[in-house]
Amino acid sequence: MQWETVIGLEIHAQLATRSKIFSGASTAYGAEPNTQACLVSLGMPGVLPVLNREVVRMAIMFGTAIDAELGRRNVFARKNYFYPDLPKGYQISQFELPIVGPGQVEISVDGESKTIGVTRAHLEEDAGKSLHEDFRGMTGIDLNRAGTPLLEIVSEPDMRSAKEAVAYARKIHQIVRYLGICDGNMQEGSFRCDANVSVKLKEHTEFGTRAELKNINSFRFLERAINFEVERQIDLIESGGKVVQETRLYDADKDETRSMRSKEEANDYRYFPDPDLLPVEISDAMIDDVKSALPEMPDMRRDRFESDFELSQQDAESLTASREMADYFETANAIAGDAKLTANWIMGELSAAMNREGRDIVTSPVTAELLGGMVRRIADKTISGKLAKDVFEAMWNGEGSADAIIEAKGLKQITDTGAIEAIVDEVLASNPQQVENYRNAPDDKKGKMIGFFVGQVMKMSKGKANPQQVNQLLREKL
Amino acid sequence: MSFDQSDVEKIAHLARLAVPAGEARALGGDLSRILDLVAQMEQVDTSTVEPMAHPLQMTQRLREDRVTEENQRELYQSVAPATEKGLYLVPRVIE
Numbered sequence: 001m002q003w004e005t006v007i008g009l010e011i012h013a014q015l016a017t018r019s020k021i022f023s024g025a026s027t028a029y030g031a032e033p034n035t036q037a038c039l040v041s042l043g044m045p046g047v048l049p050v051l052n053r054e055v056v057r058m059a060i061m062f063g064t065a066i067d068a069e070l071g072r073r074n075v076f077a078r079k080n081y082f083y084p085d086l087p088k089g090y091q092i093s094q095f096e097l098p099i100v101g102p103g104q105v106e107i108s109v110d111g112e113s114k115t116i117g118v119t120r121a122h123l124e125e126d127a128g129k130s131l132h133e134d135f136r137g138m139t140g141i142d143l144n145r146a147g148t149p150l151l152e153i154v155s156e157p158d159m160r161s162a163k164e165a166v167a168y169a170r171k172i173h174q175i176v177r178y179l180g181i182c183d184g185n186m187q188e189g190s191f192r193c194d195a196n197v198s199v200k201l202k203e204h205t206e207f208g209t210r211a212e213l214k215n216i217n218s219f220r221f222l223e224r225a226i227n228f229e230v231e232r233q234i235d236l237i238e239s240g241g242k243v244v245q246e247t248r249l250y251d252a253d254k255d256e257t258r259s260m261r262s263k264e265e266a267n268d269y270r271y272f273p274d275p276d277l278l279p280v281e282i283s284d285a286m287i288d289d290v291k292s293a294l295p296e297m298p299d300m301r302r303d304r305f306e307s308d309f310e311l312s313q314q315d316a317e318s319l320t321a322s323r324e325m326a327d328y329f330e331t332a333n334a335i336a337g338d339a340k341l342t343a344n345w346i347m348g349e350l351s352a353a354m355n356r357e358g359r360d361i362v363t364s365p366v367t368a369e370l371l372g373g374m375v376r377r378i379a380d381k382t383i384s385g386k387l388a389k390d391v392f393e394a395m396w397n398g399e400g401s402a403d404a405i406i407e408a409k410g411l412k413q414i415t416d417t418g419a420i421e422a423i424v425d426e427v428l429a430s431n432p433q434q435v436e437n438y439r440n441a442p443d444d445k446k447g448k449m450i451g452f453f454v455g456q457v458m459k460m461s462k463g464k465a466n467p468q469q470v471n472q473l474l475r476e477k478l
Numbered sequence: 479m480s481f482d483q484s485d486v487e488k489i490a491h492l493a494r495l496a497v498p499a500g501e502a503r504a505l506g507g508d509l510s511r512i513l514d515l516v517a518q519m520e521q522v523d524t525s526t527v528e529p530m531a532h533p534l535q536m537t538q539r540l541r542e543d544r545v546t547e548e549n550q551r552e553l554y555q556s557v558a559p560a561t562e563k564g565l566y567l568v569p570r571v572i573e
Contacts, residue, residue, distance in 0.1 A: 017543045024546030033564035034555070038547040042554060054543035075531040082494055084568040097531070130571060140565030268492055273531040278538040 001238070002202040005230050006210075007165045007195055008157035011172050012150045013182040014126065014190040015058045021125050021149035022049030022092065029188055037128075037143035043087030049276055051076075055149045056280060058181040059099045059123055060290045062151060065175050065297055066118055068103025070287065076123075076277040079269045084141050085128035093152075095271040098122035099280070100151075105175070106299060107167040116168045117156030124150050151181070157196065157207065162226035166219050169193050173219075174298050178323045186217050193222050197229045198243070208233070209243040213257055215250050225250035229257050301326055309339035318347055324361050328368040335372025338379040345375055349392050366395045374402035387411045387463050414465045417473070420457070423465060424473045427456045438478055450474055481510040 020027055023040035040047045063070045077095040100121035107114055128143035153172055159165045173191055176182035184191045198210035213229055216222050228250075233243050248257040296304075298320050305316035305326075320326045325346075333342045350371065354364055374391055377383050383391060383406055394405045406412055414420055428435055431453070438449050450471070457470045483502045486509065490497040497505060551564060560567035 019541075019543050019545045019547075024541070024544060026545045026547070032551075034551045034566065035549040035564070036547075037551070037554070039554070050541045051538050052543050053540035056540060073537075080492075084571055131565060132571075135562050135565070135567050137570060138560065138567040139570050140562065141568055142565055270492065275532065277532075278534060278536050279531045281537040 003199050003230075003234050004202045005160055005162075005226075006157050006198050006200060006207050007159040007162070007226060008210075009153075009155045009159070009165060009169060010194040010196070011153040011155075011169065012126075012192040012194075013062075013153060013172070013176045013184075015055055015149040015151055015181055016183055016190075017052055017054045017058070017149055019052060020147035021052050021055050021123065023047075023147055025147065027148050029190075031144055033140075033142040034144060037146060041087075041128075041143050041146045043089075043146075049092060049274075051277065051280065052149065055123060056099070056282070057286070057290060058149075058179070059121065059151055060282060060287060061179045061181055061294065062121060062153070062176065063100035063103065064287070064290055064294060065179055066100075066103035066105055068118060068121070069101035070282055071097050071099045071101055072282050073097065073279050074099040074122075074282070075279050076274045077271045078274045079124075079271055081269060083127070083130075084139060085130045085143070085146065087128070087143065087146070091125060091127060092274055092277070093124035093271075094122035097279075099282070100153075105168065105171050107164065107171050109161075109163050109167050114158075114164065116158045116164075116171075119154045119156050121151050121153040124152055126150050151176075157198075162223040162230070165195060165226055166223045169219060169222055174321065178295055178298055180295075180323075186219075189217070192217070195222065195226055195229075197226055197233070199230055199233045199237070208237075209245050211243065211245070211257070212247045213250055214247060214260070217252075221250060221252050224252075224255055225257055228255060232257065295323065298323075298326075305329075309333070309343075311339060311343055315343050315347065319343060322361070328361050328371075331368035332372035332375065335369060336375035336379060338375060341379055342372065342375050345371060345392075349389065353392075353396055365398060366392065370395050370401060377402050377406060381413060381415060381466065382406065383411055383413050384463065384467060386467075387413070411464065414461055415469065417469060420461070420465050420469050421473055423457050423460050424453075424470065424477060427453055427460060428477060431456065435478065450478070453478070481506040481513065485509075 015021075017027060019025060020041065023038050025038040025041055026036045028036065040049060060070060062068075074094060075097040076092050078090040079093045079095070080090045082089055098120045100118075102120065103118040104115050105118065107116055126145050126148040128141055128146040131140040131142065133140070155168060159168055173184050176191070177184045182190060186192070193216050195213040195216065196210045197213060198208040200206065200208040211229060211233070213225050216225050229248065236243060247260045249260050250257050302313075302316045302320040305311050305319060306313055309316075311319070318325075319329045329342065329346060332346065333339050336342045350364065350366060353366070354360060359365070371392075374388060374395065377391075378385055378388050383402075390409070391402050391405050391411060394400075394409070395402060399405055399408075434452060438446060438453075441449055453474050454467065454470055457465055457474070458467070483506055486497060486502045486506045490502075555561045555564075555566070558566050
């Protein structure tokens with residue numbers, strides 16, 4: 001039997017505002033429990049929510065970036081359920097009239113591109129946190145997170161493999177990070193993915209019963225959780241069972257999904273418009289404002305890198321993976337004046353050093369200015385590519401700019417023909433036997449044999465002689 | 479529209495309301511009459527009327543994104559039945 005997987009994702013992106021969606025409490029991560037839980041966050045009787053303008057602006061940015069229809073008149077609704085970390089007994093969300101309507105994004109998997117539909121994106125408040133460690137047989141509640149603004153981005157069930165789901169999640173992650181509306185930190189829960197997964201026979205058009213996977217906090221786990229769940233469902237059906245609609249938690253340690261029983265019965269949220277909040281109207285002025293301030297989006301930037309800098313698609317893709325990376329490249333390249341060389345250094349030495357030392361492009365001790373300054377010295381032949389590695393190492397260790405290091409360590413490449421010639425002569429004079437052998441060797445062996453002399457010259461010049469000139473001079477003299 | 483005892487029990491559970499066994503039947507009757515009124519209203523042609531989300535003809539005012547609240551945990555927790563290490567304590571929610 002030929003099975004096909006059907007996946008839709010619900011992504012919760014925490015919006016990077018200073019204050020909460022409906023109150024002036026701080027959203028800063030990691031504060032002492034309940035020190036950022038104001039009366040509104042606590043759901044005290046008599047308080048009223050007042051909507052944060054920035055939250056609306058960020059949602060419009062996202063909608064604009066994915067080319068979506070905007071809900072010019074959108075409405076907040078109450079989603080009713082009981083849980084101790086939701087003190088009001090309802091979550092303020094959006095239901096029938098969300099702020100962002102249908103849109104789409106392009107993904108690319110193994111070189112094939114595909115359009116994934118975004119059904120909608122709506123604003124809502126986050127709940128608090130339950131701590132189930134033992135507090136004298138009770139549960140501890142921290143409401144600092146309650147009221148943090150979320151944009152829930154719901155996709156169409158357009159993905160057909162775990163790989164596509166990951167590519168889509170990464171694309172949304174990239175978009176919200178470029179827009180600066182979400183920090184994208186999956187460990188801290190600022191970017192959460194829930195996956196709706198079902199399987200069906202390839203020839204069937206109707207979808208199977210789906211399970212919703214939660215508790216996935218990395219892209220790697222997203223792929224694993226989906227793959228596990230697909231196997232589970234196929235095995236279940238092939239052995240005569242039936243998939244039930246339920247929520248399942250992914251357990252990364254065991255690499256499996258587990259049923260979160262009992263929740264289903266209560267899955268009746270009785271949405272209704274929240275009488276505490278008036279409809280939100282989005283004016284043309286707000287949209288124009290957002291459009292004029294929208295940064296260059298990753299796909300456009302990638303295409304521009306390809307055409308302006310003559311980079312390969314793969315290089316352009318890597319260099320535009322994040323806005324910080326793309327900014328780094330452009331800053332460095334503006335100084336270096338050699339796009340290909342700059343790209344190679346970023347994706348080669350710099351990436352390797354960052355991986356090794358657990359740094360990223362923002363915390364790298366070698367800034368874009370430093371790297372650009374060094375690449376310029378390779379491009380203008382002040383230093384050789386080989387010695388540049390020493391310069392890079394020194395910059396990484398905080399020894400200053402490339403120019404300062406080249407000066408201090410005397411790494412300047414020798415390009416003066418006379419000086420190189422003197423060294424070449426000395427090497428030839430002190431190795432008469434090798435010279436003799438070379439001259440008697442057949443032509444097809446000579447190419448290899450010349451390496452010995454090049455090595456001697458480089459050694460004598462402490463790596464500073466220009467290798468092309470050394471080669472040329474040796475060929476002339478031998 | 480008939481609202482039977484099991485419907486009453488279901489919505490009572492969703493709202494976490496304890497309905498005494500003897501009252502469910504009578505409540506079902508009351509709720510049915512409310513829904514009958516809704517059913518009657520639904521017969522009116524409203525195809526040209528925009529759904530109303532709020533009785534006020536106004537739109538939502540927006541707040542600047544500024545932190546205006548200070549930490550008043552001690553004050554707020556003074557009315558809580560149980561707290562520990564800054565957390566509100568509630569009966570255990572998972573078994």
